[in-house]
Amino acid sequence: MSATPHMHLGAHFPGVNNTTVWSDPRSGSHIEFDSFVKFARTAERAKFDFLFLAEGLRLREQSGQIYDLDVVGRPDTFTVLAGLAAVTDRLGLAGTINSTFNEPYEVARQFASLDHLSAGRAAWNVVTSWDAFTGENFRRGGFLPQAERYARARQFMLTAWELFDSWGTDEIRADKDSGTFLETGRPGLFEHHDDYFDIGGCFNVPRSPQGRPVIFQAGDSDEGRDFAAETADAIFSRHGSLEAGQAFYRDVKGRMARFGRTPEQLVVLPATTFALADTDSEARELAHSVREQQVSGQTAIKLLEQLWNRDLSAHDPDGPLPQIDPLLGENTIARGRASVRMYKDPLATAAEWRQRAEAKSLSIRQLIIEVTGRQSFVGSPETIALTMEKFVKEGASDGFILVPHITPGGLDEFADRVIPILQERGSFRADYEGETLRDHLGVGASTTRGRFARTGS
Amino acid sequence: MAETSSLRLAVALDGAGWHPAAWREPDARPGDLFTAGYWADLVQTAERGRLDFVTIEDGLALQSSRMSRVDGRTDQVRGRLDAVLIAARVAPLTRRIGLVPSVTVTHTEPFHVSKAIATLDYVSSGRAGVRVQVSGRSHEAAHFGRRQLPDHLYRDRDRPENTELLHDLFEEAGDYVEVVRRLWDSWEDDAEIRDSETGRFVDRDRLHYIDFQGRFFSVRGPSITPRPPQGQPLVTALAHSTVPYRFAAQHADVVYVTPFDEEQAGTIVAEVRGEQQITGRAPSELKIFAELVVFVDDTEMAARDRKSRLDDLDGAEYHSDAHVFAGTPLQLADLVAAWGAAGLDGVRLRPGALPHDLDALVSGLVPELQGRGLSRPDYTTATLRGHLGLTRPANRFAAV
Numbered sequence: 001m002s003a004t005p006h007m008h009l010g011a012h013f014p015g016v017n018n019t020t021v022w023s024d025p026r027s028g029s030h031i032e033f034d035s036f037v038k039f040a041r042t043a044e045r046a047k048f049d050f051l052f053l054a055e056g057l058r059l060r061e062q063s064g065q066i067y068d069l070d071v072v073g074r075p076d077t078f079t080v081l082a083g084l085a086a087v088t089d090r091l092g093l094a095g096t097i098n099s100t101f102n103e104p105y106e107v108a109r110q111f112a113s114l115d116h117l118s119a120g121r122a123a124w125n126v127v128t129s130w131d132a133f134t135g136e137n138f139r140r141g142g143f144l145p146q147a148e149r150y151a152r153a154r155q156f157m158l159t160a161w162e163l164f165d166s167w168g169t170d171e172i173r174a175d176k177d178s179g180t181f182l183e184t185g186r187p188g189l190f191e192h193h194d195d196y197f198d199i200g201g202c203f204n205v206p207r208s209p210q211g212r213p214v215i216f217q218a219g220d221s222d223e224g225r226d227f228a229a230e231t232a233d234a235i236f237s238r239h240g241s242l243e244a245g246q247a248f249y250r251d252v253k254g255r256m257a258r259f260g261r262t263p264e265q266l267v268v269l270p271a272t273t274f275a276l277a278d279t280d281s282e283a284r285e286l287a288h289s290v291r292e293q294q295v296s297g298q299t300a301i302k303l304l305e306q307l308w309n310r311d312l313s314a315h316d317p318d319g320p321l322p323q324i325d326p327l328l329g330e331n332t333i334a335r336g337r338a339s340v341r342m343y344k345d346p347l348a349t350a351a352e353w354r355q356r357a358e359a360k361s362l363s364i365r366q367l368i369i370e371v372t373g374r375q376s377f378v379g380s381p382e383t384i385a386l387t388m389e390k391f392v393k394e395g396a397s398d399g400f401i402l403v404p405h406i407t408p409g410g411l412d413e414f415a416d417r418v419i420p421i422l423q424e425r426g427s428f429r430a431d432y433e434g435e436t437l438r439d440h441l442g443v444g445a446s447t448t449r450g451r452f453a454r455t456g457s
Numbered sequence: 458m459a460e461t462s463s464l465r466l467a468v469a470l471d472g473a474g475w476h477p478a479a480w481r482e483p484d485a486r487p488g489d490l491f492t493a494g495y496w497a498d499l500v501q502t503a504e505r506g507r508l509d510f511v512t513i514e515d516g517l518a519l520q521s522s523r524m525s526r527v528d529g530r531t532d533q534v535r536g537r538l539d540a541v542l543i544a545a546r547v548a549p550l551t552r553r554i555g556l557v558p559s560v561t562v563t564h565t566e567p568f569h570v571s572k573a574i575a576t577l578d579y580v581s582s583g584r585a586g587v588r589v590q591v592s593g594r595s596h597e598a599a600h601f602g603r604r605q606l607p608d609h610l611y612r613d614r615d616r617p618e619n620t621e622l623l624h625d626l627f628e629e630a631g632d633y634v635e636v637v638r639r640l641w642d643s644w645e646d647d648a649e650i651r652d653s654e655t656g657r658f659v660d661r662d663r664l665h666y667i668d669f670q671g672r673f674f675s676v677r678g679p680s681i682t683p684r685p686p687q688g689q690p691l692v693t694a695l696a697h698s699t700v701p702y703r704f705a706a707q708h709a710d711v712v713y714v715t716p717f718d719e720e721q722a723g724t725i726v727a728e729v730r731g732e733q734q735i736t737g738r739a740p741s742e743l744k745i746f747a748e749l750v751v752f753v754d755d756t757e758m759a760a761r762d763r764k765s766r767l768d769d770l771d772g773a774e775y776h777s778d779a780h781v782f783a784g785t786p787l788q789l790a791d792l793v794a795a796w797g798a799a800g801l802d803g804v805r806l807r808p809g810a811l812p813h814d815l816d817a818l819v820s821g822l823v824p825e826l827q828g829r830g831l832s833r834p835d836y837t838t839a840t841l842r843g844h845l846g847l848t849r850p851a852n853r854f855a856a857v
Contacts, residue, residue: 023653031683033549033580057568059664059679066661066679073644073659073683076569079576082545085493105517105600106565113539117493117546137568139674140603172536174480174487179770181480181487185529187536188519199602202527204519206491206536298656 007392007428008267008399008441010094011043012052014407016060016071018303019273019374021293021405028408030071033083035408040084042408043091046415047429049440050092050123050214051084052236052401053077057101058134060336062302063311067334069299071407078110085118092437094123094216099156100130100149101138104197107156108163111213112205120209120436125216125236128153133335150223155196157215157231162450166190167207190450212446214437228266229255233443236401237270240375245270245396265443267398274377274402276384276413287378290405291369300365303372306334307343307350317365321357326350374403381417388418389427464793464831465803465845466823467557467746468503468815470496471514472534475750475777477522478770479810480534486812491538493546499815500547503554506819507835509844510555512588512693512805515540517561517597525595525608533771541573548581555841557586557693562633563626564592564601570633571640571680578685583840586691586711589634591626591701625673627704632671634692634708639667641689642852643679665854687842688849695748697778699728706732710847711744713805715779719795722747726800744802744845748779749792752809753817757784764809779807786821793822794831802845 013036014020021027029035043051055077060067077095084093093114097107107124115122130149135142144152166188173180188203217228218236228235229252239248245268253263275287295303297317305312309327326346343349357367377384391397404410422428434440447453473480473487480487489495496513503511519535521528540558548556556577560570570587578585592598593610606622613619645663652658667678693711696702705712706729714729716722726745733743754760760783768774775781782789793804806822808814826832838844 022651022658023656031579033582037549057681058677059681066659066664068657068659068661071658072664073649073681075579075682076572076576078539078542079545079573079580082542083549083580086497086546086549101566102569103564103601103603109517110539110542113542116491116538117542119493136675136677138566139676140566141675167536172488172491174490176481176483176485176487179478179481179532181533182531182535185531186527197602199600201596201600202519204516204535204537205539296656 005392005427007388007422008049008269009046009428010050010052010092010269010399010401011039011048011411012054012271012401012403013039014071014404014410015054016056016074018070018294018299019403019405020071020407021290022071023293024406026406026409030407031073031075033080036080036084037087039408039411040088040091042411042415044088046411046419047432048091049399050094050121050437052094052125053080053096055096055098055127056336057098058137058336060334062305062334063313067302069296069302078114081122082114082117085114085121090121090432090435090440092121092123092214092440093118094125094214096125096127099126099128099153100144101134101140102156104156104159104163104192105199105203108160108203109205111160112164112208115208115210115213116205120438122208122210123214123216123234123437125218126153126157127218129338131335150219150221150227152196154227155194158449159192159197159199161212161231161446162190162192163188163203164208164212165448165450165452166203167205168452169207172206210436210438211448214441214443215446225252226255228252229261230259232266233438233446234267234269234441237268237397240270240272242391242394242396245391246394249395249397267441267443269399269401270375270397271401271403272375272377273405274384274414276379276381276417278380280379280383283379283383287376291373294405295365295369295372297365300368303368304364306331306337307346307353309333309346315364318363321354321364321367381421384418385421385425388422389425392427463833464797464801464826465509465744465746466506466826466832467510467512467555467803467805468508468818469512469514469748469805469807470499470811471807472520472537472811474810474814475807476752476764476767476771476775476809477533478767481770482767482810482813484813485810487534490534491536496543497547497550499811500551500554500556502812502815502819504551506823507833508554508819508823509803510557510584510586510691510841512557513540513543513559515559515561517564517592517600518594524611527596541577544585545577545580548577548584551581553584553836553839555584555586555691555844556581557588557691557841559588559590561592561597562589562630564597564603567633567636568640568676568680571637572682574637574690575641575680575682575685578687578690583686583842585685585687586693586841588693588695589630590695591630593623593626624700627700629673631704631708632669632673635671636667636669636676638689638692639669639853640676640678640680641684642854643667644683645852645855646684646688648683663855684852687840688852689842691841691845691847696729699732702729703732705729706738706743707736709743710842711746711845713746713748715748716796717780719799722796722799722801741846745800746803746805747796747801748805748807750777750779750781750807750809751789751814751818752781752783753786753789753814753821755785757788760784767810777807786817786825789822790825790829790831793826794829797831
């Protein structure tokens with residue numbers, strides 16, 4: 001272990017939530033390909049491990065109407081990543097793809113194709129959902145009971161893994177003289193039968209450069225952590241503070257031995273925003289003004305409604321919290337939003353918020369600014385660099401997925417001012433050392449599943 | 458605007474070319490078929506020839522000489538990359554040529570495909586299309602496990618239950634294209650308003666639920682992707698008989714048909730236009746392209762010899778669902794001109810071997826057609842619809 005272990009960095013293209021400040025004059029298109037090109041080129045210039053795209057398969061609604069206060073709309077993940085493979089050489093290309101509204105054969109061939117077309121830079125963030133709301137956009141509908149979504153996601157991923165591994169490494173001979181194109185007549189042969197998938201035949205994409213593209217997971221439940229410890233190469237974590245990060249890191253890495261894996265085979269990367277300025281105090285001011293832009297009065301009421309599960313439009317965002325309690329049961333006010341599921345005990349959370357607001361004399365908006373902030377690095381370039389190093393040194397993470405609040409230029413200043421310090425201190429790569437995303441992350445090759453599975457590994 | 462008298466030219470890219478032994482040609486690159494560079498080189502060559510668009514073949518099973526099962530052969534190209542992703546990968550490396558990947562509708566989600574093609578249209582700045590294909594192959598269905606298809610649907614298509622199933626598959630494909638198209642229109646062009654005064658990023662009155670409900674599925678919408686640059690990217694389909702003609706007449710912008718001579722070309726055009734008339738669409742809204750497999754050399758003898766040599770390597774004479782041409786660029790220009798006179802709007806040429814026959818089209822056929830005034834000397838528009846003389850359609854959901 002060196003004194004300053006190398007960290008890994010991902011660049012999250014700004015998403016469709018209130019982290020992204022679209023009203024800023026510097027804010028550009030979230031749809032035009034040029035925005036993605038600019039963002040990707042900055043990330044590659046700064047030697048980031050990968051670029052990351054999130055996904056949502058239905059426009060969000062609140063109180064029965066399309067939510068219009070945040071950025072709305074995004075392009076198709078696979079198509080953008082394949083396009084970006086043409087304008088970058090080394091940057092990893094990570095896409096979030098839902099396992100509920102897809103089939104393994106199709107998704108495996110899309111990721112294997114992306115891995116071929118990017119010469120080994122593809123990554124899949126495997127997520128799942130069950131809601132009938134999103135299902136209304138799909139011919140299969142909202143078919144999956146909530147309790148089964150992890151079970152199906154697990155089988156989906158394992159099935160795709162078998163498909164990634166279904167072609168032998170040297171299957172393609174392409175020998176013109178002898179007329180032998182293939183080593184065997186049935187490459188890609190597979191059979192998979194379980195409660196969710198009853199499929200068999202031949203996969204039609206040859207084994208891709210990484211074998212299995214890099215697998216990300218974001219699940220945080222006990223089940224989700226086990227699944228990540230067993231199968232993932234990287235975790236998109238939400239445990240951003242030092243203490244919570246350390247606990248999560250120890251927990252997940254501690255689970256790996258049970259699955260015959262070592263801690264280096266999985267990198268833990270919390271998502272974090274940042275506010276960067278010449279001095280720490282200027283950065284704190286900047287962070288505050290960004291938070292105010294992220295949470296307007298209207299947005300504060302909408303975010304409050306997501307916990308209260310009620311229409312609170314009559315409340316003044318600059319006034320006190322509502323006296324009325326949250327409505328319990330299924331959250332019906334906000335749809336298509338994963339965050340509402342994080343409020344496991346709305347009454348207790350509401351009580352806590354009220355107490356906090358009273359103790360500090362906070363209005364609704366001021367409170368929401370405090371309680372809905374994401375983990376953020378705030379400070380001068382030196383302060384941020386040292387803080388990031390500290391997290392990695394002290395076992396809270398292996399690096400970070402950075403979430404800028406401006407599209408597409410929000411990463412530029414970080415690339416220009418923080419990255420050189422990290423590089424000079426030897427805690428971040430000065431240049432790419434390998435070709436593939438697996439090389440960048442240092443997670444090694446994945447084990448092999450299906451008919452070429454190596455036994456006793 | 459492109460001259461209305463000119464013939465449109467498209468090239469169908471598939472592996473090492475359409476002849477099964479094409480990968481053994483001296484200039485073939487069989488070891489590169491699964492790399493981005495291979496596809497970029499081909500599409501850039503096509504663009505140098507000012508072709509209107511390339512299509513990219515795809516399928517949800519290994520290529521096979523059998524309809525509904527893997528044939529176990531090791532002497533032909535097997536394996537493919539996803540065509541939409543190939544198109545997206547080459548889009549930033551080209552500027553004018555249209556990009557038309559193939560998509561199987563029978564096993565995929567219209568919501569996903571709609572946003573994928575819309576995004577291809579963004580990545581290519583208005584050059585996207587799609588070739589929709591129906592799959593009645595039982596082994597492809599077994600890769601998905603969501604429906605069962607009979608093993609010999611096509612061979613036994615005259616059995617009443619199979620005739621009905623084929624009708625249903627095309628009806629389902631029609632619903633699918635309808636959903637894809639409505640989703641493309643589900644955002645009005647000016648839906649994104651970024652109004653700082655009111656704090657609204659979009660005007661939700663300019664976003665539309667599509668609320669499609671059909672026999673086979675329902676889809677709510679709106680899309681997650683705003684309306685693409687062309688409004689409606691190009692929808693194309695290959696058709697060999699009445700049921701698919703009807704499907705194309707109703708839903709496609711371009712239909713590829715397979716006459717074997719000039720007379721048949723005229724007959725097929727008449728049938729397709731007849732079907733189109735029933736739908737009430739104007740003739741100019743559907744372009745009819747003929748399919749041709751082409752082996753092109755400086756002499757007819759050389760082209761024929763090359764094809765026979767490939768036949769020998771493959772151990773069988775090559776036949777196709779389309780007419781197979783072997784000859785000189787001049788002869789091909791004659792043939793294409795004659796078919797154009799029979800009422801066709803263009804041809805989709807399937808190179809027998811790559812890159813040889815693509816190079817021959819670009820350096821031989823194209824200048825010949827340009828010299829005869831049958832092909833425009835350069836691109837005159839920036840979008841694929843523009844190349845074909847199709848306007849950007851109004852949004853079906855927008856208030857007039």
